[in-house]
Amino acid sequence: MQSGRPLRIALITSSYNYIADGVALTLNRLVAYLESQGVEVLVFAPTARLPAFAHQGTLVSVPSLPLAGRPEYRMALGLGGAAKRRLLDFAPDIIHLAVPDFLGQAALKLANTHGIPAVASYHTRYETYLKHYPHLAWLENRLTRMLRRFYGACREVYVPSDSTRDALLADGLKDNFKPWPRGIDTDRFNPSKRSTTWRARHGIGADELVILHVSRLVREKRLDTLTSALNQITVPHRVVVVGEGPDQGFVQAKLPQAIFTGFLDGDDLAAAYASSDVFVFPSDSESFGNVTLEAMASGLACVCADATGSRSLVVAGETGLLSPADDAEGFARHITALAQDGDLRRRMGLAARARSLTFSWDETLARMLGYYRALLAGTPLL
Numbered sequence: 001m002q003s004g005r006p007l008r009i010a011l012i013t014s015s016y017n018y019i020a021d022g023v024a025l026t027l028n029r030l031v032a033y034l035e036s037q038g039v040e041v042l043v044f045a046p047t048a049r050l051p052a053f054a055h056q057g058t059l060v061s062v063p064s065l066p067l068a069g070r071p072e073y074r075m076a077l078g079l080g081g082a083a084k085r086r087l088l089d090f091a092p093d094i095i096h097l098a099v100p101d102f103l104g105q106a107a108l109k110l111a112n113t114h115g116i117p118a119v120a121s122y123h124t125r126y127e128t129y130l131k132h133y134p135h136l137a138w139l140e141n142r143l144t145r146m147l148r149r150f151y152g153a154c155r156e157v158y159v160p161s162d163s164t165r166d167a168l169l170a171d172g173l174k175d176n177f178k179p180w181p182r183g184i185d186t187d188r189f190n191p192s193k194r195s196t197t198w199r200a201r202h203g204i205g206a207d208e209l210v211i212l213h214v215s216r217l218v219r220e221k222r223l224d225t226l227t228s229a230l231n232q233i234t235v236p237h238r239v240v241v242v243g244e245g246p247d248q249g250f251v252q253a254k255l256p257q258a259i260f261t262g263f264l265d266g267d268d269l270a271a272a273y274a275s276s277d278v279f280v281f282p283s284d285s286e287s288f289g290n291v292t293l294e295a296m297a298s299g300l301a302c303v304c305a306d307a308t309g310s311r312s313l314v315v316a317g318e319t320g321l322l323s324p325a326d327d328a329e330g331f332a333r334h335i336t337a338l339a340q341d342g343d344l345r346r347r348m349g350l351a352a353r354a355r356s357l358t359f360s361w362d363e364t365l366a367r368m369l370g371y372y373r374a375l376l377a378g379t380p381l382l
Helices: 022-036 081-090 102-114 126-132 134-152 162-170 196-201 223-230 248-254 266-274 290-297 328-340 342-356 361-377
Strands: 008-012 040-045 058-061 064-067 070-076 094-097 118-121 157-159 177-179 210-214 238-242 259-262 278-281 301-305 320-323
Touching (some): 008 022, 040 081, 094 102, 094 361, 102 118, 157 162, 223 278, 223 328, 290 301, 301 328, 301 342, 320 328, 328 342
Parallel strands (some): 040 058, 118 157, 301 320
Antiparallel strands (some): 064 070
């Protein structure tokens, strides 16, 4: 870093403002925090004609196309000449890679060519997606080898959970990992947001038990396990599904009596969590699990997959229950146990809320800035 000027970070990501997914929202929080600390940030990402929300910081659009079969996402085609010149003119002290795709690989090559330290944050377990798309399953070994090369070439890799680190090490990746968990706004996501008005608006009685699922409705969230498990529940209950996506029709066909709210955010999302009683999330493709932490902060007992992300959040038997992601019968047993035992639900909900209070956005974001500064100073921060 040149003396007398602010720290400069170039952030490279495939998702920043065209869709409101967990990666985009986390990175927007990071950019807002860095700029509040006097850091100059330039973001390089695909863009769409209609952004999903107003982004933080300065965004440079890179060439991209809608992803085949999943057009709500965009595939970056690399940096492109204009973006590459913009990045080099910016003269970043560090290039932070949030994606290992064509864009991330082009930025990593540029960093190596020009002697700019490259770091990465790990957000998505892409390798777990392939088993849900049989025509792509043959790519799994090739993808794992690519991830080893990509992340192994970075100075540091920031992972959101111990369970994700363990999974990556088991896949043979280099151990250049440092912890970077996520935070939670515990004022927004709070049991106090429980609302009889919200329940009544959705036709739910004050005393009815509500089982909640929140996610993008895509097959890698293990919608097969979700629907099979919920169809085995025989005790009186209502099901609420928050979210939308290309596989929404599958869920609606399997759960015709469920309430589908579509995408929610802000106060409506907070009310949906707090006005429910049990949270169910069988996804095994998470590296962290933002929705699980939101449910915990809202005081819900959680039934989640015994997999990366959830395994680092849910303390089995204390804040919720875990089951293998493909074990619909196990999920059904856990949900039924919570549905039949109000005292157990309350104890786990209180413990989940207490655990959520240990995940601070301020500490998380400050930690990343500390990593940057320590790397440039040559004094590693653990």
